[in-house]
Amino acid sequence: MIISASRRTDIPAFYSPWFMQRIRDGYCTVFNPFNRKQVTKVSLLPNDVEMLVFWTKNPQPLIPHLKELDDRGFRYYFHYTLNGYPPELEPKVPELHDRLETFLQLSNLIGPEKVIWRYDPIVLSNIMGYDNHQAMFEKIAQTLKGSTQRVVISFVDSYRKATSQFKQLAKQGIYIAEELNLEAIEDIVRTLVSISKENELEIQSCAEKLDISPWGVLPGRCIDPLHIKRVFGIEVNPTKDKNQRPECGCVQSKDIGAYETCLHGCRYCYAGTLQAGLRHHGRHDVHSSSLIG
Incomplete structure (x- = not known):
């Protein structure tokens, strides 16, 4: 079994003590996000967990615990998102400089093949346009050169929660481009591909509805059996995860997070708002088997 920790929230940033307590107890419980009466007990015993996949914008709180994970025999890798957006879009995310330093620290500790950069x-928008993305992507890529091997990109989707946030931003004079023409997308993609090559990065897309492979970006799998076999030398079930979007190529995993619990407050997020995150975080108990309640 592969454990996803988590697409639904940032467990390393905000719930590392809980996660480690669950590791020590050997299990956690997870509510069905669509029916809270359905609760699943998930084993976190090393013999039952083939791989831990972390998704985060700030793994710093989890780094002191990595030796314990190693000592217990866990295998893991990180998806680490670094966009460099202004606080109008990412109000509670640590400064980019600090997160770049954390990325380098993490890569040096566990190896560049186990830390995947996400620029997605x-x-x-009118506060971060094409030229800003080009400059930011190049800055981050140059800083991370040699400290990661892969970058993952995608274009923002108009999820219900995100669209509501975009309407609020518009009232503040910040306008998000929700519909992009093919020419603009091609220009951006070709630029990012060129920068990636210059910095020795493999570039892939994540659950992208548009086929951008003609411009040099193949569809990727964030939970990727080929990557797992190459890095860790083990084979996992290659069956596509039926619980993910049709465009998602990831193999089966069990997500142990919960929606509406992240505290980063990113205005484009599909998984919740800052207000909801703060409300639910108040019900978090580090000793509970479930993340919330």
Whole structure:
């Protein structure tokens, strides 16, 4: 079994003590996000967990615990999102400089093949346009050269929660481009591909509805059996995860997070708002088997 920790929230940033307590107890419980009466007990015993996949914008709180994970025999890798957006879009995310330093620290500790850089979603707006993305992507790529091997990109989707946030931003004079023409997308993609090559990065897309492979970006799998076999030398079930979007190529995993619990407050997020995150975080108990309640 592969454990996703988590697409639904940032467990390393905000719930590392809980996660480690669950590791020590050997299990956690997870509510069905669509029916809270359905609760699943998930084993976190090393013999039952083939891989831990972390998704985060700030893994710093989890780094002191990595030796314990190693000592217990866990295998893991990170998806680490670095966009460099202004606080109008990412109000509670630590400064980019600090997160770059954390990325380098993490890569040096566990190896560049186990830390995947995510530059997603790509959000074009009147406060961060094409030229800003080009400059930011190049800055981050140059800083991370040699400290990661892969970058993952995608364009922002108009999820219900995100669209509501975009309407609020518009009242503040910040306008998100929700519909991009093919020419603009091609220009951005070709630029990012060129920068990636210059910095020795493999570039892939994540659950992208548009086929951008003609411009040099193949569809990727964030939970990727080929990557797992190459890096860790083990084979996992290659069956596509039926619980993910049709465009998602990831193999089966069990997500142990919960929606509406992240405290980053990113205005483009599909998984919740800052207000909801703060409300639910108040019900978090580090000793509970479930993340919330």
